[in-house]
Structure formats: C-alpha cells, structure tokens
Amino acid sequence: MSPQQTFRGIWRWYWALVAANALDLLLTYVAVQRGLQETNRVLQPILFTPWPVVLKLSALGVLALGLLYLTPHRPIRILRMVRVAAVFYLGVLLFHL
Secondary structure, X not given: OOHHHHHHHHHHHHHHHHHHHHHHHHHHHHHHHOOOOOOOOOOHHHXXXXXXXXXXXXXXXXXXXXXXXXXXOOHHXXXXXXXXXXXXXXXXXXXXX
C-alpha cells in the first residue's frame, strides 16, 4: 500500500468513526424520545443540552489532531488502529439496534 493510499485510508476510517458517533447520538435521542431510558448515568442529566455534541466533537477533534501528529511516523499502525476503532464502534451500534 502506497503512503498516499494509507493516508487516505486513515481519513476515510476517521470519517466513518465520526459518522458512527453522529448516528449513535441520533439513535440515543430517538430512543429517549420514544420513551426508553438512557442508562448512561453521566449522560442522563445533560442529554438534551448541547454538551453531548460538544463533548463528542471535542473528542473527535483531539483524535484528528493525534492522527495528524502520529500518521507520518507510523502510518500502517495508525490505519489499523482507526479501522479497528471504527469497526468496533459500528459493531456496538448494530448490537444496540
């Protein structure tokens, strides 16, 4: 795999992770609106405030900065890490459906 393909792959999987996080938050809002209880004790009191979105975007922003910093040093390892994280997160989402 060429360095360009590896770099593109890292960012494709990163955006898959961003989409999975957005879908997770959307599904959480829909479930709560339909009468289900949010079991995350930390998220319960702040669910309908801007904080969940702010926290998710902050965490994903820090991850993006880390990827920008670490990718030139170990691109294959970073690609594998982002791919595993995105697939795991998507698996968790499918499990909850």
